[in-house]
Amino acid sequence: xxxxxxxxxxxxxxxxxxxxxxxxxxxxxxxxxxxxxxxxxxxxxxxxxxxxxxxxxxxxxxxxxxxxxxxxxxxxxxxxxxxxxxxxxxxxxxxxxxxxxxxxxxxxxxxxxxxxxxxxxxxxxxxxxxxxxxxxxxxxxxxxxxxxxxxxxxxxxxxxxxxxxxxxxxxxxxxxxxxxxxxxxxxxxxxxxxxxxxxxxxxxxxxxxxxxxxxxxxxxxxxxxxxxxxxxxxxxxxxxxxxxxxxxxxxxxxxxxxxx
Amino acid sequence: xxxxxxxxxxxxxxxxxxxxxxxxxxxxxxxxxxxxxxxxxxxxxxxxxxxxxxxxxxxxxxxxxxxxxxxxxxxxxxxxxxxxxxxxxxxxxxxxxxxxxxxxxxxxxxxxxxxxxxxxxxxxxxxxxxxxxxxxxxxxxxxxxxxxxxxxxxxxxxxxxxxxxxxxxxxxxxxxxxxxxxxxxxxxxxxxxxxxxxxxxxxxxxxxxxxxxxxxxxxxxxxxxxxxxxxxxxxxxxxxxxxxxxxxxxxxxxxxxxxxxxxxxxxxxxxxxxxxxxxxxxxxxxxxxxxxxxxxxxxxxxxxxxxxxxxxxxxxxxxxxxxxxxxxxxxxxxxxxxxxxxxxxxxxxxxxxxxxxxxxxxxxxxxxxxxxxxxxxxx
Numbered sequence: 001x002x003x004x005x006x007x008x009x010x011x012x013x014x015x016x017x018x019x020x021x022x023x024x025x026x027x028x029x030x031x032x033x034x035x036x037x038x039x040x041x042x043x044x045x046x047x048x049x050x051x052x053x054x055x056x057x058x059x060x061x062x063x064x065x066x067x068x069x070x071x072x073x074x075x076x077x078x079x080x081x082x083x084x085x086x087x088x089x090x091x092x093x094x095x096x097x098x099x100x101x102x103x104x105x106x107x108x109x110x111x112x113x114x115x116x117x118x119x120x121x122x123x124x125x126x127x128x129x130x131x132x133x134x135x136x137x138x139x140x141x142x143x144x145x146x147x148x149x150x151x152x153x154x155x156x157x158x159x160x161x162x163x164x165x166x167x168x169x170x171x172x173x174x175x176x177x178x179x180x181x182x183x184x185x186x187x188x189x190x191x192x193x194x195x196x197x198x199x200x201x202x203x204x205x206x207x208x209x210x211x212x213x214x215x216x217x218x219x220x221x222x223x224x225x226x227x228x229x230x231x232x233x234x235x236x237x238x239x240x241x242x243x244x245x246x247x248x249x250x251x252x253x254x255x256x257x258x259x260x
Numbered sequence: 261x262x263x264x265x266x267x268x269x270x271x272x273x274x275x276x277x278x279x280x281x282x283x284x285x286x287x288x289x290x291x292x293x294x295x296x297x298x299x300x301x302x303x304x305x306x307x308x309x310x311x312x313x314x315x316x317x318x319x320x321x322x323x324x325x326x327x328x329x330x331x332x333x334x335x336x337x338x339x340x341x342x343x344x345x346x347x348x349x350x351x352x353x354x355x356x357x358x359x360x361x362x363x364x365x366x367x368x369x370x371x372x373x374x375x376x377x378x379x380x381x382x383x384x385x386x387x388x389x390x391x392x393x394x395x396x397x398x399x400x401x402x403x404x405x406x407x408x409x410x411x412x413x414x415x416x417x418x419x420x421x422x423x424x425x426x427x428x429x430x431x432x433x434x435x436x437x438x439x440x441x442x443x444x445x446x447x448x449x450x451x452x453x454x455x456x457x458x459x460x461x462x463x464x465x466x467x468x469x470x471x472x473x474x475x476x477x478x479x480x481x482x483x484x485x486x487x488x489x490x491x492x493x494x495x496x497x498x499x500x501x502x503x504x505x506x507x508x509x510x511x512x513x514x515x516x517x518x519x520x521x522x523x524x525x526x527x528x529x530x531x532x533x534x535x536x537x538x539x540x541x542x543x544x545x546x547x548x549x550x551x552x553x554x555x556x557x558x559x560x561x562x563x564x565x566x567x568x569x570x571x572x573x574x575x576x577x578x579x580x581x582x583x584x585x586x587x588x589x590x591x592x593x594x595x596x597x598x599x600x601x602x603x604x605x606x607x608x609x610x611x612x613x614x615x616x617x618x619x620x621x622x623x624x625x626x627x628x629x630x631x632x633x634x635x636x637x638x639x
Contacts, residue, residue: 096604113291118327121362122290125326128361142603161287161321192354193322 004067006031006164006196007052012061014044014051021047023220024061029164034190034197036207038242039217045200046090048217049168052198053087054078066163083111085164086157090172092149094141100127100152101137107159126155129192130185147178151185158189167199171206179203183210204243216242266316268296270303277307282316285324297327301334310335315346320354329358392618399518399596403526406519422524429490430532437485437536438543444481445473445544449551462556466563467570469548474575478541479533480627483586486533487619491594494525495615498598499608507599517599526591533587534580541579574639582630586623593619 005028014022021044029035039045050056052063054070063070068081094103104123108114124134130151141149150170157165170186171179187210190197201207207214208228215225216239224234231243266282267289279300285293312328314320332342347355372380410417452465498521501507507517545567552558558566597615601608 097606108287112287114323115291115294118290118294118323121330122323122326125322125358125361129322129357140604142607158322161323192357194350 004031005029005064006066007198008062008064009048009052010062010064012048012051012063013059014047014056015059020220022051025217025221027215027222027225029196029198030213031196032190032194033212034186034199034210036211036214037198037200037217038202038207038214040238040242043217044220045217046168049166049198049200053085053166054082083107083160084162085166086160086162087166088150088153088157088168088170090168092141092153094144094149094152094156096141099138099140100132100144103141103152104155104159107156111160123155123159126158127152129189130155130158131181146173147175147182150174150182154185154189158193161193162195164196164198167197167201169201169203170199171201171203176205179205180209186210267293268300270300272307275307276309276311277303279310279312280316281312281314281328282318284319285317285327286319286321287323290323290327293324293327297331301331307340310340310342312342312344313346314344314351317347317351320351322354322358325351325354325358326361329355333359395596395600396592399522399592399599402518403523403592403595406516406523407527409516409519410523416519418520418524421520422528425525425528426532428493429486429528430535433486433489433532433536434539436489437482437540440485441478441481441540441544442547444477445469445547446551448472448477448544449548450555453552453556462558463566465556466548466552466558466566469552470545470567470571471575473541473544473548474571474579476579476627476631478544479537479579479582479586480623481544482537482540482583483533483590483623484620486529486536486587487590487594487623488616490529490532491590491619492612492616494591494594495598495601495612496608498522498595499601499611502599502601503603503608522591522595525595526588529587529591530584531587533590534583537579537583541576578630578634578639582627585626585630589622589626590619593622 007027007029009025009027012022012025013020025048027048037045037048047056051058052065065081066084068077070078073081094100095106098106101120101123104126105119108119108122112119124137127134127137132148132151132155136144136148136152141152144152154165154167154170157167167186171182174182183206186197186199189195199206199211211228213225213227214231215222216231216234216236217223218236218238223236224230224239231239234240234243267285268282269280271278271280283289310332312332314328317324328344332344335342344355449465449469452468453462456462456465456468498507501521507521510517510520549560549563549567552563553560594615597611597618601611
């Protein structure tokens with residue numbers, strides 16, 4: 001099982017109208033790893049994520065998640081599959097009419113047959129795991145700060161103990177300290193819960209600190225995939241600019257110090 | 261799927277309870293697992309010493325970990341000893357994580373006395389009504405101030421914005437207003453003819469149609485339509501601008517949001533209401549005429565001659581004088597509610613509903629006040 005990829009994307013083509021965003025893209029995500037997908041704005045990182053989770057239609061190619069081909073799966077299998085992954089949207093996408101606790105309980109209520117007491121306890125446990133206090137549980141999303149919103153959204157994504165978590169720019173809009181905390185949190189949770197994490201990000205720091213492998217998306221397909229070292233050695237012009245740029249260099253310096 | 265027995269089995273050895281766990285301790289089985297765990301917890305009250313063998317557990321997640329933690333915490337709380345054996349290292353990390361959570365007792369929200377909370381709701385309702393009035397008056401004042409400022413510097417008036425709004429609020433509203441008022445006029449005429457016929461007084465139905473439409477119904481129907489159509493869109497527009505901090509951005513750039521956003525919108529409504537009222541009233545009279553012709557058997561010539569006798573320019577003036585004031589009320593309420601929108605989508609929905617309900621209510625109240633006023637000055 002370890003060798004079989006958890007997510008396997010082959011020859012994927014996605015486009016809107018006349019433009020083709022993803023052009024014959026292939027990518028594998030291994031079990032238990034944190035994969036970071038990078039790419040410039042508008043290059044189709046979020047499109048890739050949304051296509052994998054079935055929010056956008058594809059024109060060509062196959063997507064296999066947890067060994068189930070999305071095209072072959074019937075409605076029931078697809079629903080079962082959706083229960084095995086959690087998604088953290090860029091803006092959190094918390095339901096604004098529900099409290100934090102109800103937001104986390106929402107997937108449980110719909111999918112599991114468990115008592116209210118257990119639901120309350122597990123919801124609070126999840127909230128504490130992502131670093132919130134029981135006092136936050138009765139707040140409404142409008143009362144939360146950006147970092148708290150992301151944490152609640154992560155708790156909701158983890159509500160059913162999924163095997164895969166999709167994170168769409170988890171640290172965007174957070175201050176460096178919160179972003180660092182959030183990265184650490186993802187790493188910890190990945191360790192404790194044995195998650196596979198598919199993360200779309202712009203944040204170089206996240207890439208350096210938490211990702212096991214990085215996939216660079218440019219010109220509609222993956223131009224490089226591998227650990228940080230591969231990225232630094234890659235000759236593709238966009239990847240070079242991205243990782244060797246001014247901001248990249250500050251961090252690269254630190255990495256090479258660590259390596260030496 | 262694992263059966264009940266294999267998830268958790270209990271065996272007593274003297275005062276020592278041995279539990280054997282197996283199968284999937286995961287979310288999918290959580291309901292079943294919880295009842296098993298609760299059952300065992302009851303049994304085990306007499307046992308001093310408990311050991312749990314987790315060796316046969318194939319899958320283990322937060323749900324299973326929490327239920328196990330809940331079980332052991334309960335025993336340790338009563339002074340018992342619980343040991344867990346045969347658990348893989350990886351699952352232990354998760355269990356350890358669980359042992360830190362839910363330590364704080366959950367406080368149940370304090371129950372309130374029903375009578376007290378009913379009184380409190382009534383009180384806050386009255387206070388809210390007062391606050392609403394204050395909001396509208398202050399919005400009216402702000403619009404007045406902005407209007408006075410623009411009068412001294414006419415070039416500051418947002419002419420383009422006003423023309424754009426006029427297109428949306430007035431021109432694009434014409435078809436629906438025509439349709440609705442035509443139908444209302446026709447219905448009033450039909451009812452009038454039907455009931456007056458019993459007394460042989462069908463002719464008076466035309467008086468009814470003319471006076472009622474010009475004085476009251478024309479302007480009221482148009483005002484209600486405009487409140488539902490344009491008032492709600494004003495609230496939603498301003499509300500979403502509040503949500504995305506656009507209004508704050510305007511303010512920091514030194515613009516007065518009332519002058520830039522609200523004044524053109526309200527002025528446009530004040531202009532649009534008389535125009536739409538005129539169009540609506542004419543359409544309603546036309547609809548009345550059609551029904552009089554085809555249902556009442558009165559030819560258009562008779563209808564027009566009778567109408568000319570029945571109505572005077574005063575009736576027309578009464579309707580038209582009211583129209584701009586109704587436009588002002590709808591505009592003020594819609595914009596004031598729009599600025600009250602807070603961060604969430606729910607709040608936007610609430611304020612939009614409130615805007616339509618309050619403006620229709622105020623339009624009808626205003627109509628009543630005008631009726632008293634016109635009666636006392638003999639119009």
